[in-house]
Amino acid sequence: MADRLTQLQDCVNQLADHLCNAVGILQQFAPSGSFTGFEKTASKQPAVTNEENAALFAQLIARTAKDIDVLIDSLPNEDSSPELQLASLCRLEEENQEAARQLEEVVQQGETLLTQIQQALHDIAQTQLDSQALQSAQL
């Protein structure tokens, strides 16, 4: 689902398409006009009646224009001006840096704890080896 601006652009292009197509099709499939006095060629009925075509195109164009109106309504209004946006961007930048600092602090604590535990485990393993040695010396 594209974002609102792209949808709006697509709708506008679609409206232009409908306008061109309407004029083109109606002109192409119109029965030829009759001259008074020349009654030779019988007018043949077009495959799909022109009223239906005209009604269809009118409906399409009206619906597309309505869609465009609805999409325009959904756009944000002028309250959030560029200055406001820039200000909120600066504020968010600072808050982001603060959050990064906190994260780094916590990670640092975790790392020191990890090294302490590793040191303790190393000591334990070392003395286990020594105790094994002493054990074998006892026997």
Added chain:
Amino acid sequence: MAEGQQGVSSMPLPPMQYVSLYTDENIRRGRAPKPPPPIKDNYNMFGVTFHADDQIVRPLEDQGLRRLYPHNYDHRRELKKLNHSIVINFLDLLDILIKLPDSPKRTEKMDDLTLLFIHIHHLINEFRPHQARETLRVMMEVQKRQRLDTAERFRKHLEHVRERLQTCFQSLPDDVSLDSKLLIKTEPMETSDDMSSSSHVVSLMRGTKRELEDNGEEESIPSLQDQMMCDIIEGL
């Protein structure tokens, strides 16, 4: 990629008179031509003039087209007015086509329609920088929330780990005495994986080692290691 082996290629040939200047010799001697400097003012590309000092996203409409809306305008209202104008102008066009198809009014009307469409697209494009800033703002908020969440969860894990360490230390037997030589003879401790008993062993052995060193029996320690090696090898 357009040509197979040595067939006819649809791409133009490389400019040999330019490429041949970049031999190894020339580069070593420093006589190869320098890269072209960046272009500062207007230039033409494929027939379209590009201005290098454009206000990137929103060049003014005054470049060539008539402006239909006042200077301080509400985007949405103007967009709606333009939308309705397009439909009304289309009706007028149909009227003209019905009545007198080949009049100059027709071309005028079509130009009006073109102008209206260009206006609509221009106003829509003016929203794009706004959208970009909003996207940036939302992305930064998401990032900040992620960072805070991660820090919080990590802190919780740290607390859990510390708690478990505390319980381990507390479950150590509190009656470790330094009279450990006696303890060793009567209780052959086997090394186990339980942290509490191994830390018990740790403290016992530390006491033992201290006593051994105090008695000046350092020379027995290598032989102890030899004994240990013998035991391990016998165990294999």
